[in-house]
Amino acid sequence: MTPLARILTDRIAAAGPMTVAETMAECLLHPEHGYYATRDPFGQGGDFTTAPEISQMFGELIGLALAQVWLDQGAPSPVALVELGPGRGTLMADILRATRAVPGFHAAVQVHLVEASATLRRVQAETVAPTRPDWHDTAETLPDLPSLIVANEFFDALPIRQFQRAGGAWRERMVGVRDGALTFGLSDPAPVGVLAHRLADTEDGDLVEICPAAGPIAETLARRVVRGGALLVIDYGGWHSRGDTLQAIKNHAPVPPLTDPGDADLTAHVDFEPLAAVARTVPGLQASPLVPQGVFLERLGITPRAQALAARLTGAALESHIAAHRRLTHPDEMGSLFKCLALLPQAAAPFPGLTQ
């Protein structure tokens, strides 16, 4: 049993079952035993790999797209360059390197990172050096400036709640203890206000998920972006959640979500609908269409960039570069599962690559 499994088991014995969201929050961010609090989980030796860790092309293209947004909007200065959940800091380092040649951009930007893990903050500091970013625990403390904000695989780490339909009501999926082990169960049925509209498109027994933190965080970011800039969200998921998408990954392979609390990464599909809906609650904001990552990167020019880099490579390095291009863009890999959405001021030019 992991140390965190013992803590959760004792807590449930004393206080009763926990929601999936409470469990996920403890597994990922418990200050002593949480997954992100205790390690650097990325790459070959870690548990999973993300797009910026697969190839420098990802961050380069996103950096140039953000610089284009900045130029399209008249080069506001100062402007906050913000990343949520920067992991190892690779994406931000690639963004900064790729934009070095954009006149005036580096003089205008202040770099801000929203990161909960002290361990990963140390890794980020090394990766983005000599740039010295400001770190934030939450988006709330970001400056009130025009902001270029990127979040890659951040929203999928935010805790979700799960509900199973029972007639006109919902039973919440809860984590309890049976025979000394953590196990899933269901609460008694009760009406759930925020799911009233889902009675129209679900049937008895269907499971839906909500991410209570996602909308408020998106709104906090949108209030910066409406002054100028853009929010770019890239994540796996879709439109309108349906079904159980809670997933635990350890050593690059799926494991049951409750077997190794604190020792496996836990994520869930991102429902982009409530993120796009922020464009309706914050006046003056527009949401882009939802575009698959493969289409987005092709539109930004990943193929010519891949060819230019390939010209300098041979042997195993060339093969791994070709595999990385395929992994980021092919529909059977990350190309279709991952989606991209931008929020930006109503009057602004569309975000590069995020049009119909």
Ligand code: SAH
């Ligand atoms: N964007 C990176 C890493 C994604 S992993 C990449 O693409 O490689 C998720 C990141 O979000 C980690 O850095 C993790 O520590 C951070 N994180 C998770 N939940 C968070 C929260 N509630 N607040 C701030 N950071 C969080």
